Amino acid sequence: MSAAVESQRALNGRVNGHGAEAARANGHHDPRPWHQQFLPSQLRLDDKLRTQKVEARLADLVLSGDVLRRVGDVFEQELERGLQEKPSSLQMENTYVPELPDGTEEGVFLALDLGGTNFRVLLLELKAGQLVRQNVKQYHISNALRLGTGDELFNYLADCVQDFLQQLGMEDQEFSLGFTFSFPMKQHSISSGELITWTKSFKCSGLEGVDVAALLERCLRARRLRVTVRVLLNDTTGTLVAGAHMHRSVGIAVILGTGSNGCYMERASRVRHWEAAHESVRDVCVDVEWGAFGDNGCLDFLKSEFDREVDAGSLLATSFTFEKYIGGKYLGSLLTSALSALARDGLFPAEPTPDALQTAHLSLFEEENCAGEVTRTVAALREVCPGASITAQDALVAQHVAHVISNRAAQLVSVCISTLLRRMERPHVGVAVDGSVFKHHPRIASLMKKYIALLAPQNSFELLGAEDGSGKGSALTAAIAARLAAQYKR
Structure with missing residues (x-):
């Protein structure tokens, strides 16, 4: 095994193994300044010059805490505008x-x-x-x-x-x-x-x-x-109801799968759009529809060349901007775009076959990265880069790209959740999460826990896996509606 693989294995055990929460559980704290605690783990290769060039090429995918604060500020502005029925990239649907x-x-x-x-x-x-x-x-x-x-x-x-x-x-x-x-x-x-x-x-x-x-x-x-x-x-509202059926603390729901969205319980007095009597309503579920966050250009400061390439190749270009940073439908395309750029710069053996890399590959690379292994990563890369000679060093590069993309996805969805937590001002909020990326990515949940805690340090929360909001949640909501209708008749 090369020195790089050994080094990466040691690094994984120290940094990647559930991040800051693992360190805190052992009585240790991340000594880095707040804004640096959002950075992905560093790439370790035998060739230091190659390492530097790879990381420089991916720099636009790496977001510091200060950038995430800016994203959060923009999200809150768009959220308020949507609630007030002013032009916004967030529907904020009642x-x-x-x-x-x-x-x-x-x-x-x-x-x-x-x-x-x-x-x-x-x-x-x-x-x-x-x-x-x-x-x-x-x-x-x-x-x-x-x-x-x-x-x-x-x-x-x-x-x-x-x-x-x-x-x-x-x-x-x-x-x-x-x-x-x-x-x-x-x-x-x-x-x-x-x-x-x-x-x-x-x-x-x-x-x-x-x-x-x-x-x-x-x-x-x-x-x-x-x-x-x-x-x-919709399925996001159903996830909120299904999650609250299992855990009474739930007040936010997130879909993190092929696409992404969120909803939460908002004070009824803050919601402008009503077409029904609501004098007795204290809180109401608001469907954010954050997949389209940034469609009006408010997040253009985040866009890397890879994001622009993925967007241009999508069925709905210039739409669902935020979803293209975090949704499972697009993470494999981002991985392909970044590895192709590295290949054109002579930093990776070959450009992957178009559409060959899927989000499942990104999860696989992350899984091996966590374990300090490269065997399955090498095998997968040989399939998607036919004819290319793939080494353990190349596998580490691909794993690093997957990690940087995953880290950014976790950061961005965490910005939205942390903003909603602060807004709700509750002692403790359960966040019900459903979707294939949340379920199958080996460390997205631990990264989200870390980043939400950093972004909303005063708010107590818990991420809770939710099941079948689109089915069970809708039937439960019908039961709630029936209960309320019976109350109003009395």
Whole structure:
């Protein structure tokens, strides 16, 4: 084993092994100035000149604490502008969800989860707030339906709900339904909203200005199903509700997967957009839609040449700016762009084959980097750089690039979370997090814990893995809506 690999293994054990929190647990503190504690671990190669050149080439991906403070200031300004309905890259959408689970939810509820080429219908039964029954069935949406008319799509959704209930022998019963519609929308109440734009692989016509919850309910009633759409929400709001069902402290939810978004409980008095009575509402869930943060140019000071290259090659150039820094859909492309630039400068053996490197490779490189290993990294690089001679030193370079990109992603999502924590002013806030990057990246969670603590040192928080907000969360929200409706009738 080379001296560089040995050195990297030692460094991983000292710096990369869960970062500052591991040191604090052992009674040690990071002696570096605050702004330097955000820096990624250094690259260690046998060739010091190559090391310096690689790190210089990646310098624009390395953010200090001072830069992150600036990002936080811009985020807060955009957040305030969005809440006041002024021009902003943050939608700050009022979801009209006024409460989270309180443990008294009762009944049987349906959920419909639409967000991709497959969607699910769920039935959940709650007793004293506890889940005692769950039935789930998945259905496929064809290309023709995704690109056809909105009426065709929603009639198909209603057909699937009917099929689901018939299989359970419950088609004659009455239900409240929570509809998870994971596309940008303008909400008018907890149970109504209009599509703003299709994303992913959907482009159905005829839905401009149409209330998607009302359309679904009409299609259900046309089949003589006694189903009322009580709630319309996206997967981020569902994650907040599902997280709060498990942990009462939860007040923020984050999706960190293929894309990224966040929502939180805001004081109702700070939210300007209301289309329903809210005199008795103290707090309300606000959907930030931070994937588009920076679309108006407010984050251009962050953009590296690699970000510009990834953006130019994306399906929606100049859109979803923030998501392209942190979303799993783009991290593999950033890795490819950076390694290609190093290859053109003679600092890496070859440019990777376009689209060959995925976010799973970035996680693999980070996993080996944490362990001080290179074997699987070398094998993966030989696959994506066919014909190139890949050494252990080259593997360390690729691991370092993956680490720098991962570190920046953790920093940026931590800026948003820390801003929300400070804003909420609660003694302790649970942050429910779902998504493939959070689940499968070997150290994104530990980096986030470290950076949130540095950015919001006065705020107590806990990152909590959340499951199935888009399914269970929507049914739970329907249960909350039903409970509140019953209270208002008294």
